[in-house]
Every structure is written in C-alpha cells, then in structure tokens.
Amino acid sequence: MSNSQPSILIVDDTPENLSVLGELLQPTYRVRAATSGRRALQIARAAPPPDLILLDVMMPEMDGYQVLAELRADPATRDIPVIFVTAMDATEDEQHGLECGAVDYITKPVRPAIVMARVHTHLELKRARDILSDQNVYLEREVARRMAENQLIQQLSIHALARLAETRDPETGNHLRRTQEYVRTLARGLQDHPRFRHFLDNKTIEALAQSAPLHDIGKVGIPDHILLKPGKLTPEEWDIMKTHAELGAKAIEQAEKDSAKPVEFLAIAKQIARHHHEKWDGSGYPDALSGEQIPIAARLMALADVFDALICKRVYKEAFPPDEARRIIVEGSGKHFDPEVVDAFVRDFDTFVAIARAYAE
Template sequence: MRTFTLLIVDDEPSNLSIFVKLLSPNYQVRACKTGAQALLAAHSAPRPDLILLDVMMPGMDGYEVLTRLREDAATRDIPVIFVTALSDDLDEEKGLALGAVDYLVKPVRPAIMLARVRSHLEIKQARDRLAQQNDWLELEVARRTRETLLIQDVSLSVVLELAETRDNETGNHILRTQTYVELLGRQLQQHQPQLAALLAEPRLSRVVKAAPLHDIGKIGIPDCILLKPGKLDASEWAIMQTHSQLGADALRRAIEKSLQLNQRTAADACPEALAILEVAQAIAASHHEKWDGSGYPQGLAGDAIPLAARLMALADVYDALTMRRVYKEPWTPSAAAHYIREQAGRHFDPLLVTAFSAIEAEFADVAQRFSDPA
C-alpha cells in the first residue's frame, strides 16, 4: 500500500515536533520552518501529497506561500490545509478563497487533525485516479480515431486502385492532381483573404483527401470508350461527360446509406468520413464546370461552382496538358502555365490562376517527380 508524503510548515519548533510525532506513524513526514523552504520542498522529491501550512510566519506568510503554490503548474494541485492560531471567520474565508482545502485552528486536537488529513488524502487519491482514467480515455479515443482514419484511408485507396485498373492512361494522375490541389489550397490560405476562410483547416484537409475521387464516375463508362486508344467522337464524348454525374450520384447514395445505417439525419453533424464524401461529391459533380459557364454537366458559372471543384479543375487541366496521352504529346510546364493564364476568367477562377502563377515552379516540380512511366 502506498505511503503518502506530508509537508509540515511552521516556524515554531514545538509545533513541528508535535505534528511530526502525531503523523509520522502513518505517513512519511517532511518539515520546514519558512515559506521559502516550503516552496523548495514542494518541488523536491518525494513531492508532498498534502501540505500542512502555518499562516503567521516571519518573512513570507502562509497566504503568500499558498498563492505561489497555486501559480505554479507543478504544485497547484497539492492540497493545502492551513493550521494557524488565527481563529477569526474572515481569516478562514481568506484562506479558503486562496485555495486551501481546509482550515484547522491551534491548538489542534489530534483526532481532528488525523481525520482531516485522512479525508483530504482520500479525496486527492480519488482525484488523481480520475485524472489517470481521463488521460487513458483520451489516449484510447486518439488510438481508435487513428485506427478509424486508417481504415477510411485504406478503403479509399482500394476503391481508387480498382478505378485505376479500368483506365490505363492515368498513371500517377491521382497523386499529381491531389498534390496540385493541396499546393493551390495552401497558397490561397496564405495570400488570398477572400478564399482563405473557405480553406481553413480542417476544410482544406477534406478537399485534399476528397480530390482523388474526382473521376470515380469513370467506373460507369464502357470500356470501349474509356479505353479507346485515340480521340473520342462526338457521341462517345457525350457518354464520357456523364462520368461527372455518375460519380456525384454514386457518392450521394453512399452518403445517404451511411446516414441511414447510423440513424442520422442530414441536419446532424456528419462524422469526418461523411464530410470528406460530401466534398468529394461536389468535386466529382463540378470539376468540369468552367468559370464562364461553358462547362458541364450543369453549366455553372463563377462562384456557383464549389471552390473545391474549381481547385480540381485547374489541377486536372494542368495535368492533362503536361502528361503524354495516346492522342497528344506532353506540353512543357511553361506552355501549360501560359495556357492556364490565358484561361483566367474563362475556364478558371482568376484568383486561382493568380495563386497558380505564384507557385508555377512547384507544379512543374511535381509533374517531373511523379511523371508517368514512358
């Protein structure tokens, strides 16, 4: 069974002798005569579990000692019982107001002191045990949260790998476009006040995690079109364009089913996984919309296009231009950047083009580092 440590502070040697003799059979007792010594002893091993503190001492009195103990994070939780000859109610109120847990008036009756000490040590022990349990619970919640996020990431990776097996031209397209989206988002966070609030954490993190799902609807496109080794004709292109709505509809159904399974409503705060899927739905639906309204599938224009989809649109086009396709050679990064600047206000949000121009070299580096195999 654990032995508690008590610190007794009193400038009268006779009082110290009495208290030590009374308490030492049951506790490890340390003693000192001044406030300054008490502060040092409170930080020295073994740390006291409880302090019995005189009020009227030369130099630093008990009130000042208690105030300093409470100001220090290392000692503020040590319970302090005032033991003093001051018996006025106002003195007791002052001591309790400063944070003392109890107030004993000299001469102290031994049975009363022993009972009070035992009670406050039991309270402290219970409080410490509760704090340890809370710490354990926080660690357990953090561990389970990490496990849940890992499961989500692995599940998402599996879906994306399956999607990529149906499209032999994407290569590192998903990795590159996700990186472009994050680069743009970080730049806007720091340099575009108009959009920074919309991309504050955890919103930007959700956009980055959702970005790989932008073309998930291609799973629903027939192989004869998706894998055609050349340009698509008009009718084939019309079918290919449906991938945006196919992806958005699939993600919407996944969200609805998850809400039903968890007996939630749309008004409830969605867990993080659902929040990511909601962003992914917006990206899948609108990443082929254009700032001037000439895109598809809905012909949205300007700010009506979700910001996450606007980010994806620029990233997607830059990647398509700089990578080799069966129907085209890759453009140089400078040529692709020039095209994007030309399309400000037409295809792309002008603020995003400004952000892109500031980090054009970083885009080129990503394109080079994660280029598709020859």
C-alpha cells in the same frame, strides 16, 4: 499518488509545533518538515512531491499566503492540496485562505482527531482526483488512437475506390497523388483570401485533399471501348465519356444515403466528382454552371486536373513542359478557371513543379 504511505509536508517556523504534528502523523504517513516558506517550496518542487501540505500562515519573511501563491503558480506543485494551520480563527482569515486556494483550515491548538480526519479526507480526495486524471489521460489517448485508426481506414478506403477507377484508366499512374497535392497547395494559398476564407479552414482543406482522389470515380461506369480508345473520340462517344461526372456524383450520393450521419469529405467529394469539368464562363459540363455557382472545391480540382493532364503524355498528345502548361492555364483565367485560383497557382507554381517531379511516372 503511489500505493505506499502518502507523504505529508508540514511547514511551521516553530519547531515545537512541527514536533506535535510530526508525532501525530508519523505512525500513519511519511512526514517531511520545513521551518520556512522557502524551504517548503524546495521540498514541494523536488521529486516525488508531497501528497498534502499542512502550512502555517503566520511565518516570518514569507507567510503562508505567499507560499500558497507560489505553489499555485508552478505547474509542478499547483495540484498539491494545502491545509492552512494557524492560531488565527477570524472568519475573514479563513475565507481569505480558502479564496487563495487552500482546501481546508485547521486552527491551533490542534486537536488530534480533527487533524487526522481532515488529513485523511483530503488525501482520499486527492487519490480520487489522481485516479480520475489518469483515466482521463488514458481515455484521451485511446480516443486519439481510435480516431487516427479511423482516419487511416477512411484514407485507405478512398484510395482503394480511386484505384478502382484507375484500373480502368491505366494511363493515369500517379495522377491521383499529384492532383491531391495540387489541390492542397491551392487551398492553402487561398486560405486567407476574403472570397475563400469562409470555406477553407484547416479541417475543410484536409477533407478536400482526402476527397480529391475520387474526382474520376465515375469512370468505372464508362465502357472500355470508349474509355480505352487509343484515338480521338467521336461526338457520340464524347457525350458518353462526359457522363462520368454524373455517375461519380451519384455513386458518392448513394454512399452518403447509406451513412447514418453527414460525412464532410463525401459531401465535398460529390461536388468535386460532379463539377470539376465545369468552366468559369459556363461552357463546361454537366450542368453548365458559371462563376460563383461552381463549388470552390470543384474550382480548385478543375485547375489541378487540367495542369496534370497538360504535363503528362497521353495517347492523343505529348506532354507539355510545365512553363507551357502555366501559359495555357493563365490564358484560361476568367474563361476556364476562376481568376483568383489561377493567381494562387501562379504564386505557387514552383510548388506545383516540385509535386510533379516528386510523383512523376
């Protein structure tokens, strides 16, 4: 409601009744009048809508109850308060009007003091509701803005941490972005699968995609002479290299302890960091987990990580064509990878190839 005079629509099929109400209300309010239900609806739906409607019940063609029902059915008019004005004074009529959605009931012949008091009361109530509604809209927008801001800060923090690991392992390039999108693709492909749907709701998929870039964060703890070695690692060096999984999980676990409450993406990031080198048959590291023991997030990351490693050139290997990488992964189904995750990869193989091209080195 604006700061200017509130507007009131009075509806009555008898012109004399309109005159009485008009003369009473006009010095204080802007008044519009309608002699039929249809005309009242036209005025109510036009901009700006009235702040309050005084509505006669007994009218030909369309009575007050029908008018009120149409007002309430239309989102543009449903919040306009309606006071019934009628010669009927039976309690059941009053009850019926209030049940239909009227805010009050005035009986004819109208008494000026009562009309003015009721009108003032319901305009003040509407004004309070409008202020509250505006505040709620503002608060909702402010909460959404701050949440988006926090989300952005969180994403930037994750990428800053992941890039830190990447600076120690310069060959990876766009590996983080590609594996993030591979994981998202696998998760969406398995969202309705009976074995995965309990875990892969929309919120978790987003947290999973956010967490994926932290999978190799533990590499910051691997000495340069091993991490950057141009040739093949010795068995002793390989043992040290493998500790990056535990190192990453422990770093994330420390971040969790520093948090006042659980953070979903950190819990998932810890699983991914520790277990993305586990294998379905139990021959992986660091915990030799097998089958369903391996967290779902880590199973998805395992395939994404291997696919990307296969299609990228490394100091110790040439890049494989995508079709050859697919063959190797399918061959690893039930050994290295969860067979259902491999099936999802095969179904969305074209998407994997498109992601690899979009974020090529």
